[in-house]
Amino acid sequence: MDKQTEKPRLTKKELRQIWYRWGFTHLSSMSYEKLQAHAWAFSYLPFVEKYYKNAPDAKKRLLVRHSMFYNTEPQTGQIINGIVASMEEEIALGKDVPEELPINIKATLMGPLAGIGDSLIQGIIVPVLLSIAMGMATNGNPIGPIFYILAYGILGPLISYLSFFNGYRLGLNAIDNIIGDNVKRITDAFNVLGIMVVGGLAAGNIILNSQLEIPMGESIKPLQEVLDGIFPKILPLCMVLLAWWLISVKQMTATTVILILTAITSVGVVIGLF
Amino acid sequence: MEVSLFIPALFTGLFCYLGAIESPWLFGMSGGFYIVGRPLVAGLLVGLAFGNIQAGVMCGLAVQTVFIANLSTGGATNSEITYAAYGGIGLALATTQNPAIAVTLSVLLGQTFGLIFYNTRMALYSFWNNRAQQAAENGNSRGIVLNHLIYPQITTFLIRAVPIFLAIYYGANLVDWLLKNVPQVITHIISVLGGVLPALGIAMLMNIVIKSRIQFIFFFFGFVLLAFTEISMIALVFISALIAYLYFVANNKVAASNVPATNTNSGNTANEVFEDEDLF
Numbered sequence: 001m002d003k004q005t006e007k008p009r010l011t012k013k014e015l016r017q018i019w020y021r022w023g024f025t026h027l028s029s030m031s032y033e034k035l036q037a038h039a040w041a042f043s044y045l046p047f048v049e050k051y052y053k054n055a056p057d058a059k060k061r062l063l064v065r066h067s068m069f070y071n072t073e074p075q076t077g078q079i080i081n082g083i084v085a086s087m088e089e090e091i092a093l094g095k096d097v098p099e100e101l102p103i104n105i106k107a108t109l110m111g112p113l114a115g116i117g118d119s120l121i122q123g124i125i126v127p128v129l130l131s132i133a134m135g136m137a138t139n140g141n142p143i144g145p146i147f148y149i150l151a152y153g154i155l156g157p158l159i160s161y162l163s164f165f166n167g168y169r170l171g172l173n174a175i176d177n178i179i180g181d182n183v184k185r186i187t188d189a190f191n192v193l194g195i196m197v198v199g200g201l202a203a204g205n206i207i208l209n210s211q212l213e214i215p216m217g218e219s220i221k222p223l224q225e226v227l228d229g230i231f232p233k234i235l236p237l238c239m240v241l242l243a244w245w246l247i248s249v250k251q252m253t254a255t256t257v258i259l260i261l262t263a264i265t266s267v268g269v270v271i272g273l274f
Numbered sequence: 275m276e277v278s279l280f281i282p283a284l285f286t287g288l289f290c291y292l293g294a295i296e297s298p299w300l301f302g303m304s305g306g307f308y309i310v311g312r313p314l315v316a317g318l319l320v321g322l323a324f325g326n327i328q329a330g331v332m333c334g335l336a337v338q339t340v341f342i343a344n345l346s347t348g349g350a351t352n353s354e355i356t357y358a359a360y361g362g363i364g365l366a367l368a369t370t371q372n373p374a375i376a377v378t379l380s381v382l383l384g385q386t387f388g389l390i391f392y393n394t395r396m397a398l399y400s401f402w403n404n405r406a407q408q409a410a411e412n413g414n415s416r417g418i419v420l421n422h423l424i425y426p427q428i429t430t431f432l433i434r435a436v437p438i439f440l441a442i443y444y445g446a447n448l449v450d451w452l453l454k455n456v457p458q459v460i461t462h463i464i465s466v467l468g469g470v471l472p473a474l475g476i477a478m479l480m481n482i483v484i485k486s487r488i489q490f491i492f493f494f495f496g497f498v499l500l501a502f503t504e505i506s507m508i509a510l511v512f513i514s515a516l517i518a519y520l521y522f523v524a525n526n527k528v529a530a531s532n533v534p535a536t537n538t539n540s541g542n543t544a545n546e547v548f549e550d551e552d553l554f
Contacts (some may be wrong), residue, residue: 007453012403013477017275020301021450023299023302023304024298024299024301024302025423026302026303027296027298027302027303027307027401028296028297028298028302028422028423028426028427028501029403029406029421029422029423029426030294030295030296030396030399031396031397031398031399031400031403031404032396032397032400033400033403034399034400034403037403038324038403038406038407038418038421038422039409039422041406041410041418041422042366042419042422043417044416045418045419049415056413057467059413060410060411060413060414063411063413063418064410064411065412067410067412068404072306074302074303075304075460079481083309085417089276093543102466115364118482119482120309120344120484122343122345122482123479123483124483124484126308127342127343128507130312130314130338131343131507132507132511132539133314133507134314134335134338134339134507135507135508136507137314137334138332138335139328139332139343140328140329140330140331140335141328141331142318142321142326142328142331142333143313144314144331144335145314145317145318145331145468146318147406148309148315149315150311152308152309153305155310156303156304156308156309157301157304157305158303159309160301160304168501170387175534176458179333181529185522185525185529186522187527188521188522188525189519189525190518190521191368191483191485191489191505192492192514192517192518192521193511193514193515193517194295194483194487195480195483195484195489195492195493195496196492196493196495196496196499196510196513196514196518197496197507197510197511197514198343198476198480198483198493198495198496199493199494199495199496199497199498199499199500200500200507200510200514201342201476201479201499201507202473202476202493202496202497203341203484203496203497203498203499203500203501204340204500205342205472205506206469206470206472206473206476207469207470208466208469208470225333227292230499232502233497233501233503237325237497237501238474239470239473239474240477240480240531242462242473243473243474243476243477244477244480244527246477246480247477247478248472248477248480248481252371253369254478255385257379257474258385259472261467261470261471261473261474262467262479264470265314265462265463265467265470268466269459269462269463269466270459271548274466
C-alpha cells in the first residue's frame with residue numbers, strides 16, 4: 001500500500017480509455033441476470049494494469065466489485081462511470097475512500113439515471129430526429145436516413161463523452177446535480193417537450209380512415225368527410241388512446257395489444273368500416 | 275435469381291448483426307442499436323445491398339413508422355426491432371418491394387422469431403457471464419476480454435446474421451408464393467393494420483413520458499396542432515420548446531415563492547424516478 005501513494009494520477013488518455021471501453025462494449029454480454037455488469041470490469045482492465053500490477057488481491061477485489069449486476073441508460077449513464085472513475089483513482093492512490101463506495105454509488109444512481117436517460121433518449125431525442133428524417137425521406141429520398149445517421153452519430157457519442165467527463169470532474173458533487181431539485185425542473189420541462197412531440201407523432205404517423213358512407217339529409221356522404229369537418233384524425237386519436245389505456249391502465253403486454261389492434265382492424269375491414 | 279440474392283442476403287445478415295443492441299463495433303448502442311438498428315437506416319442499407327435505394331428507403335420509412343417508439347428498458351423489449359427491420363425489409367426487397375408488405379413481415383418477424391431468438395440469446399449469455407465472473411474472481415484479464423466480448427459476440431453473430439441470411443435467401447420464394455395466393459381482403463386488412471400499428475409504439479412512449487393525467491393537455495395540444503394545421507414536425511419541435519421553456523420558468527417561480535415545500539418535492543422526485551425501475 002505504501003508504494004501506491006507515489007503513483008501518478010490518471011492521464012487524460014487513460015480516462016478516455018475507460019470511457020470508450022464502456023462506450024463500445026456496455027451491452028456486449030447482456031443477459032437478464034447481469035445486463036451491463038461485466039462491461040465495468042472490461043473498462044477497468046488498463047486501469048488495473050497501471051495501478052495493481054503487483055497487487056493481485058487488490059486487482060481481484062476491483063474486478064469483482066465491477067462485475068456486479070448493473071443497468072442504466074448507457075449513454076447518459078456515463079456520468080456514473082465518470083464519478084466512479086474519480087473514486088477508483090482515489091482508492092488506487094491510497095486516499096481515504098472505502099472500497100464499498102463505488103458499489104454503493106453504482107447501485108444508488110443507476111435507477112434514477114435510467115429514468116432520466118430513457119425518457120430523454122428514447123422518449124425525445126430519437127423520436128424527434130427520426131420524425132424529422134422521416135419527413136425528409138418521403139418518396140424514398142436517401143437524404144432522410146443520411147441526416148439521421150449524421151445527427152445521432154454526433155449527438156449520441158457527444159452525450160456519452162460529456163456525461164463521463166462531467167461526472168469525473170464533479171465526482172461526488174455530481175450526485176446533487178443528478179437528483180437535485182433544479183434538475184427535476186429541467187427534466188420536467190423536457191418532459192413537456194417530449195409529450196407534445198409524442199402528440200405530434202401520433203397525429204402524423206397513425207393512419208386510419210373510414211370507408212363507410214352515411215346518409216346526410218338527401219345525399220349520401222362518406223363518413224370520413226364528415227369526421228374531417230369536425231375533428232381531423234379523430235380515428236387515429238381514438239386508436240392511440242385505446243392503445244395507451246390498454247398498456248397503461250390495463251397493464252397489457254405489447255403482444256396482446258397487437259392482437260387486439262389486429263382484431264379491431266380485421267372486423268372493421270370485414271364489415272366495411274375501414 | 276438464387277445467385278443474385280446471395281450477396282444482398284449476406285449483407286443484410288451482416289447489418290442485422292451490426293445493428294443489434296449488444297453489438298459493440300459502432301460505439302455500442304449509439305451507432306449500433308440507435309442508428310444501424312433503426313428501420314429507416316436499415317431501409318437505406320438494405321436498399322444499397324439490393325441495389326435499389328429508393329425502394330429500400332420507402333420500405334424503411336414505412337417500417338420505421340410502426341417502430342417509431344421501440345423501447346428497450348432493462349433488456350426487455352416490446353419487439354425485436356433489428357430482426358424486424360432487416361428480416362422484413364430484406365424479404366420485401368427480395369420479393370415485391372412493396373412497403374406495406376415490408377411492414378407486415380417486420381411485425382410478424384419481430385414479434386415471433388425476433389423475440390424467440392432475442393430471449394434465447396439472453397439465456398445463452400448467462401453462461402458467458404458466469405465465466406466472466408470467475409475470470410474476475412481469479413484476476414484473469416484475458417478471461418474477461420474473452421467472456422465479455424469475444425465469445426458472446428460470436429454467439430450473437432451466429433444467432434443474428436445466419437438466420438436473417440437464410441430467411442432471405444430461402445424465404446423469398448415462399449413469401450412470393452404466399453403473396454400471390456392471399457385473398458384480397460387479407461391484403462386490405464394488412465395495409466390498414468400498417469397504419470394502425472404505430473399507435474402501439476406511440477402509446478408505449480406516452481406511458482413513459484406522461485407522468486400524470488393532467489399532462490394529457492400537452493399531448494392533445496401537440497396532436498391538434500399537427501392534425502388541424504398540418505405544420506411540419508420541425509415546426510412542432512420549436513413550438514414545443516417554447517412551451518417547455520415557459521413551463522420551466524413558471525415552475526421556477528413556484529419553487530422560489532415556496533421554499534419550504536422544496537423538501538417534499540425532492541422526496542417526490544426520488545419516488546417518481548424509482549418508479550421507473552418497474553419498467554425493467
